[in-house]
Amino acid sequence: MSFLQPLAFLGFLLFIPVILLYLLKQRRRRVTVSTLLFWEEILRDEHSVASITRLRKILSLLLQLLILLLLIFALSRPILAKDALGARRMVILLDSSASMLTEEGEGTRFSQAQAQVGNIIKGMASGDTAMLVSVGRHSDVVMPFTSSRRTLQEALDGVTVSHGGTDFAQAFHVLTQLPPDERETWVYVVSDGAFDAVPVVPDEKMRFAYLPVGAAVGNVGITAFQVRPLPALPRDFEIMFEVVNATEEEATMPFEIRVGENLVDADEITIPAGGTFHHALRQFSDTGGAVELFVDWDDAFPLDNRAFAVLPDVVSVPVVLVTEGNYFLESALLTDDAITLTSLSPADYEAQQSTLTAPVYIFDGWSPPEAPSGHVIYVGQWPEALGIGVGEALANPIITAWDQSHPVNRHLQLTNISIESAQRITAPARFAALIESFDDPLVILDDGTDRKTMVVGFNTTSSDLPLRVAFPIMIANTIRYMTDNDQTDTWQAPAMGTVLGPETLAEYARGTELIAVLTPGDEAPEQQDGGAEPTEDETPVALAALDVERAGIYQGVTATGELVPLFAANLSDTREVDITVSESLPVTSETPLQQMNNDFRIGAAPWRLIAVASLLVLLLEWGLFHRRWVE
Amino acid sequence: MAATQSQTETATEPLFDDDFMATLAYLNIIARKILSGQMKAERRSRQKGVSVEFADHRPYTPGDDFRFIDWSVYFRTDHLFLKLFEEEEDLQVYLLLDCSASMGFGNPDKFIYARRLAAAIGYLGLASMDRVHIIPIVDSVPMVAADLMRARGKGKIFQLLSFLEQRESGGVTDLQTALQRFSIGKHKRGMAIVISDLYDNDGVEPGLNALRFQKYDPYVIHLVSPQEMAPELLGDLRLIDGETGRTRDVTLTEGLLKKYRETFEAHGARMEAFCRSRAIGYARCVTSTPFQDTVVHMLRRGKLLQ
Numbered sequence: 001m002s003f004l005q006p007l008a009f010l011g012f013l014l015f016i017p018v019i020l021l022y023l024l025k026q027r028r029r030r031v032t033v034s035t036l037l038f039w040e041e042i043l044r045d046e047h048s049v050a051s052i053t054r055l056r057k058i059l060s061l062l063l064q065l066l067i068l069l070l071l072i073f074a075l076s077r078p079i080l081a082k083d084a085l086g087a088r089r090m091v092i093l094l095d096s097s098a099s100m101l102t103e104e105g106e107g108t109r110f111s112q113a114q115a116q117v118g119n120i121i122k123g124m125a126s127g128d129t130a131m132l133v134s135v136g137r138h139s140d141v142v143m144p145f146t147s148s149r150r151t152l153q154e155a156l157d158g159v160t161v162s163h164g165g166t167d168f169a170q171a172f173h174v175l176t177q178l179p180p181d182e183r184e185t186w187v188y189v190v191s192d193g194a195f196d197a198v199p200v201v202p203d204e205k206m207r208f209a210y211l212p213v214g215a216a217v218g219n220v221g222i223t224a225f226q227v228r229p230l231p232a233l234p235r236d237f238e239i240m241f242e243v244v245n246a247t248e249e250e251a252t253m254p255f256e257i258r259v260g261e262n263l264v265d266a267d268e269i270t271i272p273a274g275g276t277f278h279h280a281l282r283q284f285s286d287t288g289g290a291v292e293l294f295v296d297w298d299d300a301f302p303l304d305n306r307a308f309a310v311l312p313d314v315v316s317v318p319v320v321l322v323t324e325g326n327y328f329l330e331s332a333l334l335t336d337d338a339i340t341l342t343s344l345s346p347a348d349y350e351a352q353q354s355t356l357t358a359p360v361y362i363f364d365g366w367s368p369p370e371a372p373s374g375h376v377i378y379v380g381q382w383p384e385a386l387g388i389g390v391g392e393a394l395a396n397p398i399i400t401a402w403d404q405s406h407p408v409n410r411h412l413q414l415t416n417i418s419i420e421s422a423q424r425i426t427a428p429a430r431f432a433a434l435i436e437s438f439d440d441p442l443v444i445l446d447d448g449t450d451r452k453t454m455v456v457g458f459n460t461t462s463s464d465l466p467l468r469v470a471f472p473i474m475i476a477n478t479i480r481y482m483t484d485n486d487q488t489d490t491w492q493a494p495a496m497g498t499v500l501g502p503e504t505l506a507e508y509a510r511g512t513e514l515i516a517v518l519t520p521g522d523e524a525p526e527q528q529d530g531g532a533e534p535t536e537d538e539t540p541v542a543l544a545a546l547d548v549e550r551a552g553i554y555q556g557v558t559a560t561g562e563l564v565p566l567f568a569a570n571l572s573d574t575r576e577v578d579i580t581v582s583e584s585l586p587v588t589s590e591t592p593l594q595q596m597n598n599d600f601r602i603g604a605a606p607w608r609l610i611a612v613a614s615l616l617v618l619l620l621e622w623g624l625f626h627r628r629w630v631e
Numbered sequence: 632m633a634a635t636q637s638q639t640e641t642a643t644e645p646l647f648d649d650d651f652m653a654t655l656a657y658l659n660i661i662a663r664k665i666l667s668g669q670m671k672a673e674r675r676s677r678q679k680g681v682s683v684e685f686a687d688h689r690p691y692t693p694g695d696d697f698r699f700i701d702w703s704v705y706f707r708t709d710h711l712f713l714k715l716f717e718e719e720e721d722l723q724v725y726l727l728l729d730c731s732a733s734m735g736f737g738n739p740d741k742f743i744y745a746r747r748l749a750a751a752i753g754y755l756g757l758a759s760m761d762r763v764h765i766i767p768i769v770d771s772v773p774m775v776a777a778d779l780m781r782a783r784g785k786g787k788i789f790q791l792l793s794f795l796e797q798r799e800s801g802g803v804t805d806l807q808t809a810l811q812r813f814s815i816g817k818h819k820r821g822m823a824i825v826i827s828d829l830y831d832n833d834g835v836e837p838g839l840n841a842l843r844f845q846k847y848d849p850y851v852i853h854l855v856s857p858q859e860m861a862p863e864l865l866g867d868l869r870l871i872d873g874e875t876g877r878t879r880d881v882t883l884t885e886g887l888l889k890k891y892r893e894t895f896e897a898h899g900a901r902m903e904a905f906c907r908s909r910a911i912g913y914a915r916c917v918t919s920t921p922f923q924d925t926v927v928h929m930l931r932r933g934k935l936l937q
Contacts, residue, residue: 028869028880034736034859035830036872036879038894043881 003125008075014068022061056625063621070614074607087127089145089183091175092117095191096134096159097166098551099576102192102216102301109214110161113190116211120188121152135191136162136549137497139171163303163551164496165573166191169198172587176201186596193582196575200587202594209596210585218247220271220297221304221577225570227291227311228491230282235314235337237491240280241293241307245271246578253297257281259311260289288313290553290565301579308553308568309493312510316340317483320356320372322349323364328466329379332475333362339479359483365459375452375482380459388444388455389426397422397437397458407481408434408445408454412470419465422458431455452482493568500546508566509556517566520552646746647792654923655754655788688712723821724756725764725847727813728795731804732874733830737856737918742800744918745826745854751926752824753791757784762821765794768809770802803874806831810838814845823847828854829902830874836905843909850912852929853902857919861892 003009033039094117100110117132124130124147132143132155143155168191175187185206192214202208224242245251250273256266264283271277291309299305318340321333333341342358346366349356353372361372364379371383382388399414414435424440427433430448433441446453465471494500500508505517548554548569556564571577587593691700691711701714726749734742749765756763765780780794806827813823823842829835829851842849865888870879881887899915906913914932916925 028867030869030871031864032871032873033862034733034741034828034856034873036870036875036877037830037832038891038898039870039879039881041894042887042890043879 003076003078005075005077008072008077011068011072011075014072015065018064018068019061022057022064060621060625063617063624067614067617067621070610070617074610074614077607078610087125087129087183088186089178089181090120090124090128090130090186090188091178092120092130092132092188092190093135093139093168093171094132094142094156094159095166095168095189095195096136096161097195097576098161098163098303098571098573099166099192099194099301099579100161100213101163101303102214102219102579104214104216104300108161109192112213113211114156114159116190116213117156117188118153120190121149121156124149124152132156132159133171133174134159135166135168135171137164137167139167139174141174162497162549163569163571164549165571165576166195168195168587172198172200175203175206181205189585192579193584193586194576194579195586197586197588200589200593202589202591207594207596208585212581212583214579214581216300217580218249219299219301219304219577219579220245220247220251220253220295221299221301222293222295222307222570222572223276223304223574223577224572225293225307225309226493227309235286236282236284237311238280238282239265239291239293239309240278242279243269243271243277243295244574244577245273245275245277246580247299248273251297253295255293255295257283258290258292258294259283259285260287285311287311288565290568301577303551304571304577306551307570307572308551310491310553310565310568312491314338315510317360317479318342318358319360319362319479320344320349320358321362321364322346322366322368323362324366326364326379326461328471329362329364329460329475332466332472335472336476336479338476360479371451371453373451375454377454377456377478377482379456382455386446386453386455387428388431391424391426394422394424394437394440396420397440397442399435399442400438402435403433406434406445408474408477410477411473412477413468414470417465417468417470418463419458420462425455425457427455454478454482493570494548496548496551496569496571496573498548500548502545505546505556505566508554509564512556512558512564514556514564515559516557517546518555518557518563519546520550520554520569646743646796647750651747651750655751658751658923658926659755659758685714685716687715689715722756722759722761723764723819724753724761725766725813725818725821725823726753727766727768727810727823727825727827728798729804729806729825729827730767730769730798730800730802731806731828731830732801733804733828734854735800736873737858739856739918741828741854741856741918742798744916744922745852746795746798747922748852748854748916748925749826750792750795751922753782753795754785754788755926757782757787757791760784762819763787763791764818765791766813767798768804768806768827770804804831805833806835807833807838810835811841814838814841814847820846821848822850824850824852826852826854828859829898835902839906839911840909843911851902851906851914853899853913853915855895855899855915855917857917860895860917862888864888 094113096110100108100113102109104112121130127147129145129147130143130152131141131145132152134140134142142159143152146152168189175185178185183205185203187206187208188211189208190211190213193210193212221244222241223244224240226240228238228240230236230238239257243255250270252268252270254266254268257264262285264285265281269277269279288311291311293307295305297305314337316338319333319342321330321341321343322345323329323343324345330341330343333339342356344352346368349368353368356372358372358374360375360377362377362379363381365381367378367381367383369383369385371385378386397419399417399419402409402412402414404410404412419442422437422440422442425444427441427444431441431444431446431453433443434445434454435441435443442457444455444457446455460466460471494504505514546554551569551571553568554566556566558564585593688701688704689712691713695713699713699715701712704710704712728745728749730742734740734745737744753763753765760783762781762783780791782788782791804827806825806829810823810825825835825839825842827835831838839849839851865883865885867882868880870881871877872879903913903915905911912929912932914925914929916922
């Protein structure tokens with residue numbers, strides 16, 4: 001047995017006044033009566049009772065001392081434990097992964113785990129030190145080794161559950177990094193064990209206790225949800241999702257997909273026990289916004305029944321096409337919703353040149369003497385100022401290579417393209433070949449910082465390329481690449497647990513200036529009038545790094561208080577969907593772990609029982625010596 | 632029961648006021664109705680003396696008055712006998728008033744109650760032309776010439792009241808000894824009314840027996856106060872005897888109080904049984920009862936002033 005508050009034993013000093021008060025004996029109340037005749041007659045009979053009375057008084061004193069003893073004992077916070085010798089170094093690994101949000105009775109597994117850890121903290125004796133580690137996707141040392149129970153409790157209260165998976169391997173790695181210590185290290189793992197077995201290399205002086213929490217079983221959850229744009233069709237997108245049935249029975253449930261407030265798809269799916277359901281569908285939307293998938297299945301872990309994505313708004317780019325007439329090229333540009341086309345003849349261009357401000361110019365079969373102030377695509381003809389050498393024509397060149405890693409060539413399939421003839425060009429070093437026919441570049445690109453210049457070395461009208469799917473895609477890719485309007489990357493949702501820097505956040509903002517980012521569950525600030533100028537305090541500021549820890553839509557806040565959907569994060573973790581509680585600690589180790597078993601010390605200290613016992617003795621003493629029994 | 636309680640009434644209320652005098656007049660009327668035809672000169676003394684009522688004969692001895700020789704008996708028997716006559720005289724009423732300290736307890740004060748009772752009975756006696764003697768019993772001394780009060784006739788009532796007003800309770804009274812001393816004193820025999828709380832460690836019974844043996848007609852008025860009958864005390868106490876000053880530490884519980892009440896009642900019952908068995912008049916008076924009611928009750932039960 002050890003005591004958490006040994007200072008309480010100073011309370012034994014109170015025995016002195018109690019005994020002194022008994023010895024001094026309180027002065028009796030003096031009452032004058034007419035005669036003692038009858039009292040003496042009674043007390044003669046009661047003479048034998050007098051000695052009993054004295055004994056009763058001694059018993060009263062002993063009971064009072066017993067009450068005091070019990071109170072002091074309770075205040076000293078005794079701990080009963082078989083293995084309570086010596087001070088310990090304790091490491092508490094608290095699972096804060098998403099599965100800990102599983103509802104269990106009135107609370108969650110995490111609330112149960114917090115209570116367990118609270119008991120461990122209460123069970124710390126003087127000399128014990130403990131470290132609290134929150135184990136989610138990352139292992140965070142919430143509180144380094146400290147002997148302060150209060151500090152630990154405050155740190156424990158501040159731990160929140162992440163909406164991600166568990167990386168206990170990292171947590172156990174922390175154990176290997178602990179500084180050497182003379183004391184034994186007691187490792188408490190408070191978790192539902194819903195993670196794959198991880199390797200552990202235990203220290204000789206390390207003892208483990210696994211405190212499983214939770215009981216609920218059976219869950220259906222979304223393990224994948226992705227939305228991606230279709231090439232050359234900016235308003236079309238594709239949705240793919242995956243649902244896992246981690247129950248032991250076949251599950252049939254409806255699902256629905258919404259874009260903003262609009263229901264775009266709903267159906268019923270049936271998944272066999274332990275099975276997985278995949279589904280992909282194509283959708284069209286005029287506007288961007290939040291996309292939500294909801295699987296209507298009632299289980300104890302509702303977090304994975306919803307998944308989110310953000311559909312970016314389509315930003316249209318003004319493009320000036322200067323041509324004598326190219327039906328295919330014009331059609332490809334007109335069909336792209338992300339392009340606002342202005343088609344001019346070379347004469348009109350020369351007349352209006354000074355007034356044009358388009359970011360992209362396409363010169364088809366004609367080139368001006370001076371390049372305009374914007375990105376330029378030359379098709380079939382280009383100015384000499386570019387310094388491109390021109391050789392003899394290539395007859396029927398075959399496309400043999402194209403840089404598929406380049407954004408311009410994304411999704412392109414350029415095999416079996418017939419080209420009647422192309423110019424053999426010799427490009428300066430600043431140009432990179434995007435499409436080649438053996439050693440001869442057919443399409444080159446100058447990736448300049450201020451201006452990008454693409455040169456197509458053949459006339460599209462003398463090729464069947466415009467008849468291929470690849471043509472509009474290539475046009476769209478090129479325009480977006482040049483104008484930085486390629487939002488394909490921003491469709492990708494960041495993985496849970498990643499940290500996004502200001503630059504990445506700015507990319508998700510797609511040019512919108514933000515003053516803050518709201519994570520899911522945050523309250524939106526009050527929106528200002530649309531026309532109001534931002535005040536000095538609301539000037540866009542550099543955004544700090546953002547830790548993606550919660551599932552849902554992350555929104556940017558503009559200076560006017562307007563909310564802009566940035567991206568979505570989802571649990572999407574197959575292992576976390578299986579919420580079955582592991583009966584044993586899922587670890588692998590070459591040497592068996594030293595278990596604490598039932599010897600480990602937790603805070604179920606008996607002080608409450610002792611306090612109740614003192615109360616009972618107090619009642620007994622009062623009943624025996626102070627209560628007036630009225631007959 | 633506490634001394635302080637008894638002092639309150641003594642200090643605030645006069646012992647005999649106009650109401651009290653009216654009460655006496657009322658009692659006199661009541662008494663006349665109850666005792667009609669048995670008043671003055673109709674009560675016979677046990678003394679033999681000169682009167683017209685023949686009582687007995689006795690042999691003549693030299694020196695006897697010749698006038699009382701019954702000559703007709705002499706002629707029949709040749710022996711001289713004297714005729715004896717019952718002597719008609721006033722009834723002697725002795726009011727033996729216990730003035731011990733214990734009488735000063737209770738609320739109302741037992742001693743106040745006792746004096747009012749003595750005054751009432753004395754008044755009735757005076758009204759009947761009886762000889763009324765107030766004999767305060769202090770410190771086992773029943774009579775000291777200066778402390779005695781003798782009176783006859785209603786006109787003496789104020790003298791009697793004044794005498795009673797001057798009495799005070801105090802000291803230790805050995806009632807048994809006091810009664811025994813009184814009984815052997817040179818008094819004319821008569822009615823001996825003992826007004827007391829009968830607290831005597833040695834017992835009052837020998838004293839009452841002494842009165843009987845000395846041809847007195849004893850009557851006991853046993854005064855008790857409600858506080859003595861059922862004291863409201865509990866806890867650790869040091870009880871102090873109001874007369875002797877002796878102390879006794881006691882832890883009073885409800886159980887002990889119950890025993891006290893039983894013992895107290897047993898004492899009263901024992902005294903009553905003793906008196907009944909010896910044809911001694913006995914009346915138990917609780918001081919919470921108005922004294923005039925007590926007097927009327929005693930008159931109705933008989934043996935008082937008959």
